[in-house]
Amino acid sequence: MLDRVNTQVLKFKKSGIRKFAEAASLIPGVVSLTIGEPEFNTSDRIKDATKQALDDNHTHYPSGQGLLSLRQAVADFESKQNKMQYKAEEVIITNGSTEGLAACFLALLNEGDEVIIPQPMYVTYQPMIEYCKAKMVPLDISLSNFQIDEAALRALITPRTKLMVITSPNNPTGVVLNKQSLDAIKAIALEHRIFVISDDVYQQLVYVDHFQKLSDDVEMRHLLIVAQSFSKPYAMTGWRIGYLLADAPIAAHINMMHSYLVTGISTFTQVATIEALNEDTSHVREVYRQRLLRSMKILDDFNIDYVKPEGAFYIFIKIKEFGMASEAFCNKALHDYKLALVPGIYFNTSKDEYIRISYAVKEKDLYEGLNRLGTMVKDLRNEKNN
Ligand SMILES: Cc1ncc(COP(=O)(O)O)c(C=O)c1O
Structure with missing residues (x-):
């Protein structure tokens, strides 16, 4: 019966990261150094609040947008x-940032x-973009220190450009976008009325002082949508809870879609998440x-080169010197050294020269x-020299 199903979904591929981890x-x-999931457990404080929420019978349908208290x-x-200041009506509680x-x-x-x-990128965005029959336009930032070059970004703008998605700190590189990058995004977004989704799930995990973000720029308010999550900083990956922030009319519009998708996020989870x-x-x-x-x-x-991370919990390691495709490198690591890594090519890199840990x-x-x-x-270098 697969000839009768939605053909857009048939195009989805299983995540390469999960494939390797499995x-x-x-x-x-x-x-295994594959999965971006904190090894810590959720704190007792949050778990106790959940137990209390259950005892208090917070077990009924929530409002679609989320509990007003949360x-x-x-x-x-x-x-x-x-x-940027947001009102409660501009917040949508979601099933993780993914939903x-x-x-x-x-x-x-x-x-x-x-x-x-910008590429390399967190790959989960792409299937949903394609499901909408929209087109993902890659901006290769690997040659500009993983920062955004205004001219390169401008060259990609067409009358059909609707949206940009940025991830800072980034998965897989851990790099944070600098002021010049954010200025370039802002100038072009304002000029062409382009929405910007800022995927901020690693924003509490930044290790440098010079961190800049679009949510500090009030001129971007009508264009900016922030996607946030409780998964990473609070070790709550399995709770599936996050939120969106957007200007009131856009928040109401997205909430319409969200409400039909999920009806709402489990009520006791929301109470505990406060x-x-x-x-x-x-x-x-x-x-x-x-x-x-x-x-x-x-x-x-070990004299191993990598992209210097400034946040998140990944290191994007350069393997160019070995002249191997990243999948071949990771297969060798897995079978010969019992080490699981993620091939960089899974993050849409323009050149297949990285692995992620x-x-x-x-x-x-x-x-x-x-x-x-x-x-x-060391072994690979010895083989090369002999
Ligand atoms: C950049 C980025 N965004 C979003 C997510 C999804 O997180 P969640 O759905 O758990 O909030 C992840 C998870 O790895 C991620 O790396």
């Missing part, structure tokens, strides 16, 4: 983080619209920062994995 899980003794807590939280992003694409894109996304916003995540940030420093030291000692894994695994990578690199 293959790795079948091999005994493999150290939306107000989000609006208050955000107003302390950013110059929030899908609701945005479905609510904003018409057939033939163009969406510019507690998350009272949590200080600075210790989590410090743990990741320390791991990053130690990981970079290990890579430096995640340092959100258990510390023991992280350092063992990096040492296995070091051994592999």
Whole structure:
């Protein structure tokens, strides 16, 4: 009966990251540095609040947009983080940022619209864009230090350009967009009335002082949509909760799509999530920062080159010197060194010269994995020289 189904969905491919992680899980003794998921557990404070919410019978249908108490807590939280101020009516509670992003694409894109996304990119955006019969237009930023060059961006603008999606800190590079990049986006977005979705899921995990964001720029208010998540900083990946922020008319429009998609997010989860916003995540940030420093030291000692990360929990490692495709490199790592990595090509890189590691894994695994990578690199260099 597959000849009778929606052909757009038939084009979806299984995530390459999951494919590699699953293959790795079948091999005994493999150290996996693949998945971008915190190894920590959700705090007792949030878990206790959930138990209490259940005892208090917060088990009925929620409002589609989200509980007013949580939306107000989000609006208050955000107003302390950013110059942009949002009202509760401009917040939509979503099923992780993934559903929030899908609701945005479905609510904003018409057939033939163009969406510019800097590459390498987090790949989950693409299927939903294609489902809308819109076109993803890649902006290769690998030759501009993973920053946005205004002329290169301008060259991609057409009358069909509707949207840009930015991810800062980025998955897979960990790079944060600098002021020049954000200025370029702003100038072009304002000039051509282009929406900008800022995927901010790693924004609490930034390790540099010079961090800039569009949500500090009030002139962008009518064009900016922020996608946020509780998954990463609060170790709440399995709770599936996040939110969108947008100017009131756009928020109402996206909420229309969101409400038909999901009806709403589980009520007791929303009640408990208010507690998350009272949590200080600075210790989590410090743990990741320390791991990053130690990981970079290990890579430096093995003379392995990488894109210097400034946030998130990934390192994008350069493998050009080995002249191998990233999938072949990762297959070799998996089978010969029992080390699971993610091929860079899965992030739509223009050149197949990178692999990604995640340092959100258990510390023991992280350092063992990096040492296995070091051994592999040494072996490859020896083979080349003999
Ligand atoms: C850049 C980026 N955006 C969004 C997500 C999705 O997160 P969630 O749906 O758990 O909020 C991820 C997860 O890895 C991500 O890396």
